[in-house]
Amino acid sequence: MNIHEYQGKAILKSFGVRIQEGIVAETPEQAVEAAKQLKADFNSDWVVVKAQIHAGGRGKGGGVKLAKNLDEVKQRASDIIGMQLVTPQTGPEGKKVGKVLIAQDVYYPGESETKEIYMSVLLDRAKGRNIIMYSTEGGMDIEEVAEKTPELIFKEEIDPKVGLQGFQARKIAFNLGLTGEANKEMVKFVAALYKAYDTTDSSMFEINPVLKTSDNKILAVDAKVDLDENALYRHKDYLEMRDFAEEDPTEVEAGKSNLNYVKLDGNVGCMVNGAGLAMATMDIIKIAGGEPANFLDVGGTANAETVKAGFNIILQDPNVKAILINIFGGIVRCDRVAQGVIDAYKEIGNIPVPIIVRLQGTNAEEAKKLIDESGLKVFSAIQLKEAADLVTKVLS
Amino acid sequence: MSVLVNKDSKVIVQGFTGNEGTYHASQMIEYGTQVVGGVTPGKGGQTHLDRPVFNTVQDAVDKTGANVSIIFVPPAFAADAIMEAASAGIAVIVCITEGIPTKDMIQVKSYLSDKNSRLIGPNCPGVITADEAKIGIMPGFIFRKGKVGVVSKSGTLTYEAVDQTVKAGLGISTAIGIGGDPIIGTTTKEAVELLMNDPETEGIIMIGEIGGGMEAEAAKWIQANGTKPVVGFIAGQTAPAGRRMGHAGAIVGGADDTAAAKMKIMRECGIRVVESPAEIGKAMAEELSKLVK
Numbered sequence: 001m002n003i004h005e006y007q008g009k010a011i012l013k014s015f016g017v018r019i020q021e022g023i024v025a026e027t028p029e030q031a032v033e034a035a036k037q038l039k040a041d042f043n044s045d046w047v048v049v050k051a052q053i054h055a056g057g058r059g060k061g062g063g064v065k066l067a068k069n070l071d072e073v074k075q076r077a078s079d080i081i082g083m084q085l086v087t088p089q090t091g092p093e094g095k096k097v098g099k100v101l102i103a104q105d106v107y108y109p110g111e112s113e114t115k116e117i118y119m120s121v122l123l124d125r126a127k128g129r130n131i132i133m134y135s136t137e138g139g140m141d142i143e144e145v146a147e148k149t150p151e152l153i154f155k156e157e158i159d160p161k162v163g164l165q166g167f168q169a170r171k172i173a174f175n176l177g178l179t180g181e182a183n184k185e186m187v188k189f190v191a192a193l194y195k196a197y198d199t200t201d202s203s204m205f206e207i208n209p210v211l212k213t214s215d216n217k218i219l220a221v222d223a224k225v226d227l228d229e230n231a232l233y234r235h236k237d238y239l240e241m242r243d244f245a246e247e248d249p250t251e252v253e254a255g256k257s258n259l260n261y262v263k264l265d266g267n268v269g270c271m272v273n274g275a276g277l278a279m280a281t282m283d284i285i286k287i288a289g290g291e292p293a294n295f296l297d298v299g300g301t302a303n304a305e306t307v308k309a310g311f312n313i314i315l316q317d318p319n320v321k322a323i324l325i326n327i328f329g330g331i332v333r334c335d336r337v338a339q340g341v342i343d344a345y346k347e348i349g350n351i352p353v354p355i356i357v358r359l360q361g362t363n364a365e366e367a368k369k370l371i372d373e374s375g376l377k378v379f380s381a382i383q384l385k386e387a388a389d390l391v392t393k394v395l396s
Numbered sequence: 397m398s399v400l401v402n403k404d405s406k407v408i409v410q411g412f413t414g415n416e417g418t419y420h421a422s423q424m425i426e427y428g429t430q431v432v433g434g435v436t437p438g439k440g441g442q443t444h445l446d447r448p449v450f451n452t453v454q455d456a457v458d459k460t461g462a463n464v465s466i467i468f469v470p471p472a473f474a475a476d477a478i479m480e481a482a483s484a485g486i487a488v489i490v491c492i493t494e495g496i497p498t499k500d501m502i503q504v505k506s507y508l509s510d511k512n513s514r515l516i517g518p519n520c521p522g523v524i525t526a527d528e529a530k531i532g533i534m535p536g537f538i539f540r541k542g543k544v545g546v547v548s549k550s551g552t553l554t555y556e557a558v559d560q561t562v563k564a565g566l567g568i569s570t571a572i573g574i575g576g577d578p579i580i581g582t583t584t585k586e587a588v589e590l591l592m593n594d595p596e597t598e599g600i601i602m603i604g605e606i607g608g609g610m611e612a613e614a615a616k617w618i619q620a621n622g623t624k625p626v627v628g629f630i631a632g633q634t635a636p637a638g639r640r641m642g643h644a645g646a647i648v649g650g651a652d653d654t655a656a657a658k659m660k661i662m663r664e665c666g667i668r669v670v671e672s673p674a675e676i677g678k679a680m681a682e683e684l685s686k687l688v689k
Contacts, residue, residue, distance in 0.1 A: 089638075123498060123502070123578060123579070125578050125579065125608045125609070125645070126608075126609055126610075126613070128501070128502055128505040128506075128579045129502060129505075129506075130502065143650070159506075160502045160503055160505075160506040161506055198499070201497055201498075201499050203498060228497055228498050228499065230471060230495045230496060230497045230498070230644065231497035231498070231499060231500075233472060234497070260642045262636075262639050262640075262641065264634075264636065266634075272552075273552055274550060274551050274552030274553060274642075275550060275576060275605075275641055275642025275643045275646060276548070276549060276550020276551065276552065276553035276554075276576065276603070276605055276631050276642075276643070276646075277550060277551075277552035277553045277556060277631075277673075278641070278642060279605055279606070279631035279632040279634075279635055279641050279642075279646065280550075280553050280556070280629070280631040280673035281673075282632075282633075282634045282635065283631065283632070283633045283634050283655075283671075283672070283673060284672055284673055284674060285634070286633065286634045287671060287672050291634075292634050295635070295639075295641050295642065297642040328552040328555045328556050328559070329535065330521070330533060330534055330535040330551065330552060330555055360556075360559065361535055361538065361555060361559075362535050362537075383674070384556065384560075384673060384674040385674040388672070388674055
């Protein structure tokens with residue numbers, strides 16, 4: 001589960017990670033109040049107005065602006081709140097900004113130069129262990145750094161038997177070229193950051209940049225936090241951090257019916273049992289000359305109810321020109337799926353697009369009989385190849 | 397010979413008396429699997445499906461000589477169940493449970509590193525040696541005994557491949573569902589290696605999906621050590637980057653874990669990669685008929 005920067009920073013702070021302080025605002029007036037508060041609490045004359053959306057590259061799209069006085073705060077906040085922010089990660093339609101984070105200015109001048117560092121904590125799938133990935137090249141797109149100067153990216157592997165050790169945190173601080181007070185601060189920062197990651201069951205932390213300030217403090221200027229959804233039962237207080245406005249409304253609705261749905265841009269909808277077969281069905285739609293309109297896994301407990309819900313969700317997409325239902329019955333019985341198709345069809349009344357039903361596996365014959373005797377206008381198939389050919393046929 | 401499990405495997409079911417455990421244990425027994433008992437803490441001493449229930453895996457092993465376990469316990473308790481099975485010396489642990497927290501699996505993997513247990517899964521359909529033992533949730537009736545081994549991250553896509561293979565006039569030696577999670581006990585490469593070393597297996601079907609680097613690792617191993625034809629398919633050629641496609645591990649994170657990148661490296665390593673999931677069985681039949689000539 002992705003959360004906003006301000007929420008991620010609140011989690012980090014609760015574990016003793018030093019952060020760029022800030023206050024979230026939903027209106028320009030709140031933004032001005034927030035800036036006054038930051039002046040009072042941290043003596044921050046300037047503030048940064050940061051759009052809160054679940055996508056990176058916000059600065060490039062104009063979603064992060066410096067404000068040097070309260071008039072500018074009000075102006076910047078009213079520019080950003082409500083804007084359709086387009087970044088390299090949002091797609092061309094962008095995302096609507098509902099909130100901004102008014103954050104203290106941490107790039108103030110002082111005894112030494114500021115320095116931007118990259119740091120993330122994530123799972124190394126091949127090793128089955130967490131790693132801390134870090135680089136002196138902070139503030140930049142890390143994939144670009146990885147491509148052009150891979151020697152500037154370091155990785156520290158955490159042994160799950162003992163967790164992060166002191167020598168590892170020290171090694172990170174020295175590899176980053178930090179000395180004196182900044183070095184000690186980084187050791188503390190890394191230890192607190194890993195503790196936060198581990199305790200919260202996170203899937204990823206990306207802090208880009210981590211800043212060494214001109215007075216040698218180390219703090220998180222940004223925070224991209226992804227929580228492991230499978231572990232949220234252990235962290236019920238984080239459930240309320242989910243922002244439904246950041247998600248596709250159809251996907252949210254599908255989730256309520258326990259359907260795993262991802263909206264795509266194509267013209268052929270599909271409803272499949274099992275994630276692997278669902279992806280394979282999307283692929284076969286493409287090979288047959290269409291484009292998949294969605295990923296939809298009805299799961300192992302599919303019944304008439306869930307199949308009906310799936311139908312209703314796919315039909316909300318006006319781009320859908322045909323629907324392919326592909327069920328291989330193992331746990332799920334084909335006759336139950338067939339009954340779901342029939343019930344849904346009758347309830348919806350007139351489904352405006354052709355439907356191809358391919359049922360194979362447990363009770364496939366009973367299922368076919370149910371469909372055939374229902375009098376519905378559906379194309380039936382048994383082999384996957386036949387289903388693909390039917391997709392080609394209905395699209396032409 | 398066969399891989400991992402056979403007619404002599406003595407199987408216990410962890411989460412035996414729950415709905416899932418009861419249903420699938422019955423199906424396994426019907427298939428002919430030697431299910432010798434089950435474990436449900438607190439229900440030890442009872443009888444379920446005409447078999448004894450034990451409080452602990454150790455009890456079950458001591459009393460029945462079980463060497464294989466299948467786990468149906470809920471995600472919050474599954475990591476504990478896997479470690480319990482390993483500590484009791486179970487040789488093959490099959491974990492069906494979906495939704496185990498990643499942190500728990502990191503600990504499990506670390507715990508298993510110095511144990512003599514092989515974990516299959518989690519989030520998998522299980523393992524079946526056709527006509528001998530079904531330790532999983534797959535529909536048994538689609539399998540016919542034969543010489544094709546199957547390795548797959550997905551459940552229903554495995555059934556699809558098996559069904560096509562059988563309808564192409566071939567049969568299955570052992571099918572291993574390795575699971576779709578980011579951390580799994582047995583990798584694609586390890587499962588392929590088992591089948592490559594199995595005298596009963598003459599050809600291998602390897603089904604992967606977007607996310608992670610296991611297919612590339614297996615492909616490189618096959619290039620160096622392969623002795624049998626391998627047919628490959630990667631699901632998710634049309635999946636967008638950054639979106640999780642059902643399985644916790646099925647997400648394109650970078651350029652290396654797209655379907656296209658995996659298919660390319662598999663082809664370079666001599667694997668017959670099919671673009672369409674409808675061609676898997678046919679391609680295997682073609683590859684095996686080349687051997688006869």
